[in-house]
Amino acid sequence: MKQAVICIMPSESQADKTIDSLRNAGFYNTNISILMPDRAGSHNMGHEQHTKAPEGTSTGAGAGALVGGALGWLAGIGALAIPGVGPFVAAGPIMAALGGVGIGAATGGIAGGLIGLGIPEYEAKQYEGKLLEGNILISVHANTRDEANSAEDVFKGMGAKDIRRTSEEPLKVVK
Numbered sequence: 001m002k003q004a005v006i007c008i009m010p011s012e013s014q015a016d017k018t019i020d021s022l023r024n025a026g027f028y029n030t031n032i033s034i035l036m037p038d039r040a041g042s043h044n045m046g047h048e049q050h051t052k053a054p055e056g057t058s059t060g061a062g063a064g065a066l067v068g069g070a071l072g073w074l075a076g077i078g079a080l081a082i083p084g085v086g087p088f089v090a091a092g093p094i095m096a097a098l099g100g101v102g103i104g105a106a107t108g109g110i111a112g113g114l115i116g117l118g119i120p121e122y123e124a125k126q127y128e129g130k131l132l133e134g135n136i137l138i139s140v141h142a143n144t145r146d147e148a149n150s151a152e153d154v155f156k157g158m159g160a161k162d163i164r165r166t167s168e169e170p171l172k173v174v175k
Contacts, residue, residue, distance in 0.1 A: 003167055004117060005151040006139045007160035008130050012036065015136040018158040025150055027140060033092030035110070036136040038079060088131070093117075093141055118166045130162065 009015040015034065022032055079089055088110075094117065110131055114124035117139070127137055138160070140151035148165060155163050 003142050003148045003165050004139050005148050006164045007155040008162045009136045021154045025154055031141045033094035033139040035090045035094055038087035038089050
């Protein structure tokens with residue numbers, strides 16, 4: 001069963017060390033997501049003109065220059081302008097969830113993207129609040145229970161907060 005293991009880190013240096021530990025544990029950069037406030041105030045934000053979810057997010061280039069170290073190793077790093085919330089930096093599978101049509105009109109923002117990843121609404125709103133306080137969200141997408149256990153062990157060893165697991169199984173449509 002595919003799962004995501006999610007945590008909150010209070011600082012960029014702690015997040016950087018955690019990403020490095022995940023890499024050393026054998027996780028691929030394409031299976032690790034990060035979402036953090038853009039503290040550098042990137043001026044390279046752009047707007048995606050063809051999106052079907054204007055209340056969602058828009059992506060921009062140049063965020064790779066905002067982070068370094070192990071964070072720079074992550075796949076698809078970019079800047080996000082989240083209406084009503086502000087600028088964020090994201091990488092990995094979460095970038096697609098937040099940067100595309102996956103943002104729901106009712107919830108929108110960060111919580112809507114996290115709900116799209118399978119996080120229950122209540123928890124998604126809690127994570128959104130922690131991000132707005134300046135914390136950093138890290139998610140590992142695990143294909144097996146052993147991988148999920150390994151990611152959780154890394155998070156615990158690095159002092160992560162609010163560690164959660166969520167299923168990544170596709171929702172079944174009932175007619």
